[in-house]
Amino acid sequence: MPETPEASAVRFAPLPSPFRLRKGGWLQQAQVAYECWGELNADRSNAILLFTGLSPSAHARSSAENPEPGWWEKMIGPGLALDTDRWFVMCVNSLGSCFGSTGPASINPATGRPYRLSFPELSVEDIARAGYEAARSLGIEKLDTVMGPSLGGMVAVAFAAVAPGGARRLVSISGSPGALPFAISLRSLQREAIVSDPAWQSGNYLDPLHGPQSGMRIARKLGTITYRSAEEWRLRFGRNSLTPTGRRAVAQAMKRSPEGFGPRFDVESYLEAQAERFVRVFDPNCYLYLSRALDGFDLRDHGEPVEVMKRAGLESALVIGVESDLLFTIREQAEIAAMLEQAGVPTRFARLPCIEGHDAFLVDLPRFDAAIRSFLNS
């Protein structure tokens, strides 16, 4: 059941049915979409399970079936940090998302219609367990490494809690042991922009193109702003103004008058381009479910964090954080590293001075490459 342009490289793992969710609901005949690169070895001991941020699909890297560059194209492949000559790399689309995994935009087999808001409440732990089931569907009971950036980092931490013994190693990149109020308030506001758009229709819009585009545009722009840093944008955009032609073009894209309160600066054009791409492909209800799951995660729900990490059965861990990250603060990264250390897990903490903020893992690749390559080869 291919649902995306890159469907040709996507495979699907059925989840045990019913698949019970942490907050009490359950799914019938659910599935997880994934892509993989490299060869699984005979004893299935060389697998890396990669979770994603809130919005990407499982297409982390190009392949013969789908030559489009993936979201971590330069990090996965022969000789790269996630070296596919050695590792079998598997990236999953999060449960609850809209790129092949079951989510609010999927058809509920019981009704033959999209779940929409009848989809049960989703948690970060559910995403972790669903990803683990995808690995198990290939006969992999123990991963070499579970890893992910952003939401994916949170999912990797949750994985350690809900699948003890499921991975030898953990790599958490700009994740969190529990969402904090600054990030919660930003996500709360993103959700408010979506649900207060009349076109949301309590979740009953026809499809993303006929849905709450204005709310989604605001949500995505707010995301884009907080994924970066003031210093990076100062250097990149300064006070550069749009030309009159540029103003008109951006205003038209925004269905707004070029005069008055329309765009005037280059940075506004950049934000609009980011939002325009996103609004076309991402389902608003899926966004709401994933966003709320991020807020809800708290490792302490599983017990005292150091005890939780002791039970996880990890042999080593790498925690990467970025000093300029507004959303998943360096403090949270230090907290993850400290709890792992205290649990007796040999842990490296890479505190990176990138200026690109939360998104640095997509941009400042040399630093991430070095930290991850060296850890995986150790």
Add this chain to the structure above:
Amino acid sequence: MPETPEASAVRFAPLPSPFRLRKGGWLQQAQVAYECWGELNADRSNAILLFTGLSPSAHARSSAENPEPGWWEKMIGPGLALDTDRWFVMCVNSLGSCFGSTGPASINPATGRPYRLSFPELSVEDIARAGYEAARSLGIEKLDTVMGPSLGGMVAVAFAAVAPGGARRLVSISGSPGALPFAISLRSLQREAIVSDPAWQSGNYLDPLHGPQSGMRIARKLGTITYRSAEEWRLRFGRNSLTPTGRRAVAQAMKRSPEGFGPRFDVESYLEAQAERFVRVFDPNCYLYLSRALDGFDLRDHGEPVEVMKRAGLESALVIGVESDLLFTIREQAEIAAMLEQAGVPTRFARLPCIEGHDAFLVDLPRFDAAIRSFLNS
């Protein structure tokens, strides 16, 4: 023509008519609302002109006529940092705002109807000039000190450019010599939330209560988030959850279902309370005009900044910045201090380690009191 609850303490200064605006438009019979405290001395040499941030009125401090606490209540008064036993303190409502000064919500005398979007484009320099005219209406040609926080800091810097010789001293608090792309992008998004709310009706809503409340709510919440810091909120709210009763109450205030994507955390309740207060009193078109004026300001429009400051005729200056300020970065404060120094103006730069972000001037009063008191008394 009292327009606000605290009107009894408000006075009005007529502006020269027509009052020409920097971007080309003009106003007839415009006025500036102000309040004052302390006594103007015989040679009119003890006046402090105080500009405000984007949203406050001229009511910076209580008085016999209006005992309601003002927005800087603990900073202005007998024996306080702005010591009214010594200084005559005058706070102006910005031109373009909606608390007595002429703005988009005011009646255009030529038509007898509100200006709305027919109000000419506003600039920070216009706010500075209008404030200066209010002082001149009292016979004050040279202020002892011009000062302001946030937008008011920007206005104070603009004052130095457009009214050379108009003040002996300058105090810029968390201002900017020119808006940078991170702050521009946040304000652009706030404006987008307002103008994409169908109730905005291209500016033709009846009044704020029947206007783009949902867009204004989003704009204000985004403001509130970026006026503070992640660290302050971590300490203040943590992951504290709303009780079921609290959830219902906040959801009701938001006209939202308490289930689903309604509020769950204390921080969401705080944001809602902030927004609710604001939405009731602030005119959306005024917000749009002031917000765009902030983006548009660039001291370099007046020439090389050091040369501009040389011409300003300042005897000394104090620049205060907050390290945790996301919106008006400490770098911008250092830049203002440096240009003043290079212009030969003896300048103090107070780089404050407050954790309250941009709003620290309203919260961390001891640090601001000390810096301002010592400067004013020097």
